[in-house]
């Protein structure tokens with residue numbers, strides 16, 4: 001069986017690659033290890049609750065053309081828009097997010113400390129200074145108070161690594177104005193509400209069908225174009241013979257001239273190892289993410305999500321998913337999910353998952369978000385690949401691997417194929433850019 005292109009992995013990157021290629025008349029096969037495609041964008045319907053099993057996903061983008069594509073070309077109007085109501089929980093006080101803009105809810109003493117430290121950081125900023133890691137970026141741009149109270153504990157909780165080991169290329173662009181805007185911080189420190197980070201101040205979400213509705217819309221079009229999908233098939237071996245790739249898919253062999261990869265780079269490299277590629281994958285570090293869904297017999301407060309940097313909770317964020325769409329929970333009930341990261345190298349057993357789930361419920365009670373009698377059911381999912389970690393040494397290794405793969409006619413895309421902290425909009429952009437290079 002011959003296909004013009006084989007796409008490895010059918011998550012968001014894989015489906016968009018398959019769609020674009022099928023639209024331009026290529027025969028495409030997309031091969032997925034899970035029983036159904038979707039990757040991090042899967043949704044399950046349980047007892048009337050619509051649950052996004054890869055964590056909370058909202059639709060937003062700085063790029064208007066991409067946003068329009070997501071909402072109108074893909075979702076075809078099946079979406080709802082929201083003004084963001086998000087907070088950082090600081091010792092049970094909910095500080096409006098972004099934190100530096102929400103200082104106005106804090107005590108006068110706290111606001112003064114935050115502002116003094118921020119100004120101290122600003123005064124010592126040299127315009128040629130480039131932060132070498134995430135820790136330097138946080139202290140350098142936000143000052144000690146905001147760093148110590150929120151940004152450092154939150155990022156340590158999310159990344160589970162010393163912040164000196166994490167790069168800043170995903171938050172900081174050299175030459176761009178220091179972030180955040182000092183005028184906004186002064187206003188919020190003197191007690192005036194400010195908005196900040198307007199990119200996400202309004203966000204979108206599928207009205208019906210959870211986040212998987214976005215994936216499904218592209219999937220259905222690809223099927224119409226003749227795209228072929230094979231599920232429950234983990235790619236384990238690929239050979240290159242006379243310029244053609246041979247991939248074992250179930251009990252058959254398929255042949256193709258071109259591979260588009262979306263599976264995690266270290267996995268791809270190990271699939272190809274026997275054939276020809278031996279590359280060092282130690283820099284490809286990541287976190288798993290554990291998603292606990294709690295269905296509740298009460299209405300949700302008027303909030304979207306809350307960051308929880310404190311040690312009193314195992315999770316770093318909880319999200320009122322029933323506020324994303326009125327169809328996410330039956331009337332009068334609500335749906336909350338929590339997200340907890342676990343280092344990629346940690347082995348997680350089913351007992352561990354049970355412990356995490358119980359701890360999550362205890363912590364939600366402790367911070368007065370739920371009461372025991374309100375819980376209807378609880379369900380937990382562990383996503384093996386949640387967050388790629390931009391280690392300071394990653395950039396060079398990543399470029400080397402991508403260039404090496406290109407030599408063999410393998411284009412690698414997406415959050416795991418690029419090993420970059422990319423959201424859906426950026427993944428779509430990445431796919432469009434890379435595929436443009438194939439067919440001009």
Ligand SMILES: Cc1cc2nc3c(=O)[nH]c(=O)nc-3n(C[C@H](O)[C@H](O)[C@H](O)COP(=O)(O)OP(=O)(O)OC[C@H]3O[C@@H](n4cnc5c(N)ncnc54)[C@H](O)[C@@H]3O)c2cc1C
Pocket residue numbers: 008009010011012013014031032033034037038039040041054055056057058059060233234235236262263264267289339385386387413414415416417422423424425427
């Ligand atoms: C907790 C969380 C919250 C997020 N929130 C947002 C948000 O609010 N907004 C936003 O825009 N983005 C968000 N994102 C990012 C978004 O999920 C990603 O950008 C996007 O889903 C990445 O798609 P992908 O195809 O690159 O990866 P994936 O979805 O991981 O797809 C990779 C696919 O490859 C398959 N695979 C792996 N190995 C093999 C193998 N050997 N053989 C066959 N198949 C294989 C996997 O099963 C999977 O289906 C969030 C991510 C997380 C983890």
